[in-house]
Amino acid sequence: MNRPIGESLTRTVPLSRSRAVRLVVAVLAALVALLVPAGPAWAHNSxxxxxxxxxxxxxxxxxxxxxxxxxxxxxxxxxxxxxxxxxxxxxxxxxxxxxxxxxxxxxxxxxxxxxxxxxxxxxxxxxxxxxxxxxxxxxxxxxxxxxxxxxxxxxxxxxAAAEPDRGPGAGVLVGGGALAALAVVATSLLWRRSTRRRP
The missing domain is CATH 2.60.40.1220 (Immunoglobulin-like)
Structure with a gap:
């Protein structure tokens, strides 16, 4: 038996939003992991x-x-x-x-x-x-x-004071900014896609 169109749309929109939220959370978690130094993997010698x-x-x-x-x-x-x-x-x-x-x-x-x-x-x-x-x-x-x-x-x-050790600097900040922009764009696209499915 076919389901009413309204019921189908009602079930689809929350599901799309749920997927969007999960994806955004995953992207933000990856962004935080990349931006926050977490140990020797990021630390150059000093x-x-x-x-x-x-x-x-x-x-x-x-x-x-x-x-x-x-x-x-x-x-x-x-x-x-x-x-x-x-x-x-x-x-x-x-x-x-x-x-x-x-x-x-x-x-x-x-x-x-x-x-x-x-x-x-x-x-x-x-x-x-x-x-x-x-x-x-x-x-x-x-x-x-x-x-x-x-x-x-x-x-x-x-x-004169000691010269600072050369290590990660501007490149890390630029990469972090690019990832943040990517997260914002992904969130916007997914939100628009979910809202388009509304009746």
Missing amino acids: LRSASPAKDATLPSAPTELTLEFMQRLDPTFTTIVLTDASKRKIPTGDPVVAGARSTVKVSDTLPNGTYTVAYRVVSTDGHPVQGSYPFTVADPSATAAQTSTAAQGASPSAA
């Missing part, structure tokens, strides 16, 4: 700690530099460079890598002054990271001559 620390003032010159990162390092592509206030490179040993930590020995005794540690590393996922940070040696027992020599050529840029 500097966790350093010795000497960023902006530290030391009472005695360090004999080594140790940088520890969030992820394991590739020893082949790990570089650490130490420069003084006049941007002169200070001799150091080769980086020794152990997991996520890299250490270099400082060959010379550092006179009082401001120094910059610059690093470029590649984590095991192949992502390169680079940055720099300053520290200061202020040994009260150092001679005035040593302090004067270390201060020559000093400039405000020598004590």
Whole structure:
């Protein structure tokens, strides 16, 4: 027996709306999962700690530099460079890598002054990271001559803040915006389709 047309339409519209709601919820859930960093899958390597620390003032010159990162390092592509206030490179040993930590020995005794540690590393996922940070040696027992020599050529840029690690930025925001727009368009189309079926 044929059902009345009104009954058929009454059953069809709620079903279409239900499907539309389920699809929109699924799209929004996927959007949230993509936009919210949920662990190491999104996190590129970055500097966790350093010795000497960023902006530290030391009472005695360090004999080594140790940088520890969030992820394991590739020893082949790990570089650490130490420069003084006049941007002169200070001799150091080769980086020794152990997991996520890299250490270099400082060959010379550092006179009082401001120094910059610059690093470029590649984590095991192949992502390169680079940055720099300053520290200061202020040994009260150092001679005035040593302090004067270390201060020559000093400039405000020598004590600049560390450069941020390069990681996901604008590309993530653009991708998230595109997904949000897609969710809005899908919702609009499905809603129009369901309303067209009304008597």
